[in-house]
Amino acid sequence: MLFGRSTPPEQAAAVADDVPAAINDLALQALTEQALAPTAAAPDRVDAPESRPIFTELPPMTIDPSREYLATITTPRGEIVAQLRPDLAPQTVNSFVFLANEGFYDGLTWHRVIEGFMAQGGDPLGTGTGGAGYNVPAEFTNEVAFDRPGILxxxxxxxxxxASSQFFITTAPAAHLTGQYTVFGEVIAGQEIAEGIPLRDPMTATTPGEEIIAISIEER
Known part of the structure; x- marks a missing residue:
């Protein structure tokens, strides 16, 4: 699954060619066996490496699904702006907005980037094995297909x-993912920034991925 181990170059080619078997068996390995049951109670913070807060429970619903939310992901090369979709995935958008407003994503990296597929970030460990400390229930839909770049x-x-804190932005069509991963937004500006994120395999990399300087949320 979209976490953890990356795909070797020859296997990534199969991913880009939209071969579901290669996706399931090679490119999308599992993050971890650990799973925390989500609840609706207010989240508690616990200490994490480098003093980054990790939460123990799903945050309470604070967004208004009828409002418009924009997320601006600031990188060293520019900004990626995404229109969030609380109408499709209210719990996911609520969690993402909560973590962004808490500064959880500030200073993290794009830890896993596969050419012609996607850029993945949001792991506090930078290895593909970290999360926010809670899980977000699946909100799968076929209403938005992975048929174009820029799906968040x-x-x-x-x-x-x-799902927890890690997210990805597609850099090419990936139709085989439709209905298998929670879509909660789409890039409306700065897709070229997403497509220019340096490639990185967290299993073999010796330096950190490109930084996510901050994620800010605008409610309209």
């Missing part, structure tokens, strides 16, 4: 309900 979705392990 949650990464997860094998369990459909194992």
């Amino acid at each position: 979705a949650m990464a997860r392990a094998n369990d459909p309900n194992s």
